[in-house]
Structures are given as C-alpha cells and as structure tokens.
Amino acid sequence: MDTSIVGVGVGITDRFRTVVEEKTARIETLAARAQRLDVKVTHRAYHNGRVPDETVELTLLGKGPVIRAEATDPDKFAALDLALDKMTEQLRRAKRKRVDARTDARGAHFEKGSGALTGIDVQPASVDVIHAVATGTIPVVAEEEEEYSPVVIRTKEFDAEWMTVEEAVDRMELVGHDFFLFIDARTDHPSVVYRRKGWDYGVISLTAQAPPAEALAS
Incomplete structure (x- = not known):
C-alpha cells in the first residue's frame, strides 16, 4: 500500500x-x-x-x-x-x-422463495405525498417574511449510485456515517439506509407513481 x-x-x-x-x-x-x-x-x-x-x-x-x-x-x-x-x-x-x-442471518436479507426483504424496516413515503408531488397539487402556503436564523444549511450533491441494500449498509459502515443515500438496484427507487440500535438498520424508500392521464393533459 x-x-x-x-x-x-x-x-x-x-x-x-x-x-x-x-x-x-x-x-x-x-x-x-x-x-x-x-x-x-x-x-x-x-x-x-x-x-x-x-x-x-x-x-x-x-x-x-x-x-x-x-x-x-x-x-x-x-x-x-x-x-x-x-x-x-x-x-x-x-x-x-x-x-x-x-x-448468522442478522440484518437485512432477501428470502429466496418469496423475494421479501426481512430483518430490516421498510418505510416507504406516503402515497398521498408522492401523488401530490407528482401531480403538482401541493397546497400553496402564503409566503411570510423569512425569520433570521443563525443556522447555516449546507448542501452537497453526489452522483447517484445503484447498489443493493446490503451494499449500502456496508458502505455506510465504512464511511462511519449514520445514514447513506443510494438507488436500490433491485427496485430503482431512491432509498436511504440508517443505523438503529445495536446491529439493527432501517431503510426508507421513495416510490413514485405516474400521474393520472388528466393531470398530464392539463
């Protein structure tokens, strides 16, 4: 080395x-x-x-x-x-x-027979929220005068990486973070794995549905 x-x-x-x-x-x-x-x-x-x-x-x-x-x-x-x-x-x-x-079959793994993901919490985004985002029907809130805040919000952009949930957990452990963003190679859904207590991990996936035909026509 x-x-x-x-x-x-x-x-x-x-x-x-x-x-x-x-x-x-x-x-x-x-x-x-x-x-x-x-x-x-x-x-x-x-x-x-x-x-x-x-x-x-x-x-x-x-x-x-x-x-x-x-x-x-x-x-x-x-x-x-x-x-x-x-x-x-x-x-x-x-x-x-x-x-x-x-x-030991701890943590996330897929059942060979059913293909179900077990040993990890999957919490997809709300269907109502996804539909509102996809159709642009999010309620408009009147703008208010922005309050001063001493908090500085830092933004970072990374290239999307396709990988399995297991690979994402390994990557998270290697970089020493509590969460890791990735694209699930099995579903093509934007997802994030995160650390829970002990050796437990969770994953949240964002699933999007195509907007209805009438929304596209408008």
Missing part, C-alpha cells in the same frame, strides 16, 4: 513520516484491497489566544469504497493516533459485519 503525506501550513518531518509508516501497517491487515493511503495534516493558528491545532485527515483508496477519517489535536502525532483509531474501528466493524452475515 502506497502512502502519500502532505502538509497544509505545516512541514512534514522525517520523524512524522516514519511514525505514519509504522502505525498505518495495521490498516493493511484490515484492508487487504487498499492501494493508497492519503494523509493530510492541516495546521490552524488562531488570533484570539486559542492554542493552535493540527487536523489529520486519512483517505483510504482501493478497489472498494473510499474510506475517510479525521481528528484534531494540538499535537499532530496525537491527532494521527485518533484518526487511525477511527479508521481502524470502521474497518473492523465492516469486517465483523461481513463475518456475521455469513454465519
């Missing part, structure tokens, strides 16, 4: 490179398909008397999904340890889940 180390606002010493090489060896034992590990160290200085900190970002690239982890600490060596612990835990959880899936 190749390792790339870059610094933003901070120099990368030979000692830090040596420590990275030594400590990332455990990543290779858990991710045999990994091809490259990118390590980014960012130094942030503050002007209000706050102690400067170092953020270490890890990005693991290979034949499987991209895996990321990061941590911040005044000491970049401590931040490296924290980030490695996070990534190691993500890889272990994903590996443990794959082993459990082979030995």
Whole structure:
C-alpha cells in the first residue's frame, strides 16, 4: 500500500513520516484491497489566544469504497493516533459485519422463495405525498417574511449510485456515517439506509407513481 503525506501550513518531518509508516501497517491487515493511503495534516493558528491545532485527515483508496477519517489535536502525532483509531474501528466493524452475515442471518436479507426483504424496516413515503408531488397539487402556503436564523444549511450533491441494500449498509459502515443515500438496484427507487440500535438498520424508500392521464393533459 502506497502512502502519500502532505502538509497544509505545516512541514512534514522525517520523524512524522516514519511514525505514519509504522502505525498505518495495521490498516493493511484490515484492508487487504487498499492501494493508497492519503494523509493530510492541516495546521490552524488562531488570533484570539486559542492554542493552535493540527487536523489529520486519512483517505483510504482501493478497489472498494473510499474510506475517510479525521481528528484534531494540538499535537499532530496525537491527532494521527485518533484518526487511525477511527479508521481502524470502521474497518473492523465492516469486517465483523461481513463475518456475521455469513454465519448468522442478522440484518437485512432477501428470502429466496418469496423475494421479501426481512430483518430490516421498510418505510416507504406516503402515497398521498408522492401523488401530490407528482401531480403538482401541493397546497400553496402564503409566503411570510423569512425569520433570521443563525443556522447555516449546507448542501452537497453526489452522483447517484445503484447498489443493493446490503451494499449500502456496508458502505455506510465504512464511511462511519449514520445514514447513506443510494438507488436500490433491485427496485430503482431512491432509498436511504440508517443505523438503529445495536446491529439493527432501517431503510426508507421513495416510490413514485405516474400521474393520472388528466393531470398530464392539463
């Protein structure tokens, strides 16, 4: 596995490179398909008397999904340890889940006979809501003066990926998130898997119906 180390606002010493090489060896034992590990160290200085900190970002690239982890600490060596612990835990959880899936039918799986999805909660969107969206009959609410809010809403856009529910759960575990958006390869429905208690997961799917003929004619 190749390792790339870059610094933003901070120099990368030979000692830090040596420590990275030594400590990332455990990543290779858990991710045999990994091809490259990118390590980014960012130094942030503050002007209000706050102690400067170092953020270490890890990005693991290979034949499987991209895996990321990061941590911040005044000491970049401590931040490296924290980030490695996070990534190691993500890889272990994903590996443990794959082993459990082979030995115990926990979590989501499809019955071969009926094709039914069991072991996972499916909560499709309301038919009334889908129909209202498809036909454009959502009630119009009079606009009111927008209230100031200190909350900043961040938006992100990603390319759609088709995969099974099981693959989506694996991807969610690898990236360390509590939910994951995808297109269900079996139904072509936009869906999201999410974490519940313990090893339980849920999935919500959006099903759309074609609008009636009279709506199209209008």
